Amino acid sequence: MYSIVLQAQAQPQGWFQPQLLVFAGIIIVFYFFMIRPQQKKAKDQKKFIDEIKKGDYIVTIGGAHGYIAEIDSETFILEVEKGGRIKFNRSAISLEATKAANAKK
Structure with missing residues (x-):
């Protein structure tokens, strides 16, 4: 039983771990669904105010x-x-x- 646990822990992880890819994916989703639309809305608001x-x-x-x-x-x-x-x-x-x-x- 202990040999299985030791074998599972002995595997080295590379630089691109799955957690790193998930974190990068979350950042991309936040940018395209929250930050970018908010910037576009602010730009439209400023343009509207300048044109009145x-x-x-x-x-x-x-x-x-x-x-x-x-x-x-x-x-x-x-x-x-x-x-x-x-x-x-x-x-x-x-x-x-x-x-x-x-x-x-």
Whole structure:
């Protein structure tokens, strides 16, 4: 019985162990399914924010709906119902909510 255990332990392992290949596979899966799509989403969000102009209908992250009345380099003024105006940072624009709101129109 002890000879079988000793024989099993005596086998040397090479550099490319199966555990190393599994670990590399997990890293590749994380990159293609989590990191890369997140980078693409951030790039699309930045492009959308850079392309907005006066008169565009947007939705903020906080849920405020309205039209762009004025726009500066870092801020914009959102015109809501009945002439109300609110100043926001450009980073407050929600890409997904704006697309969904524009699709309903």
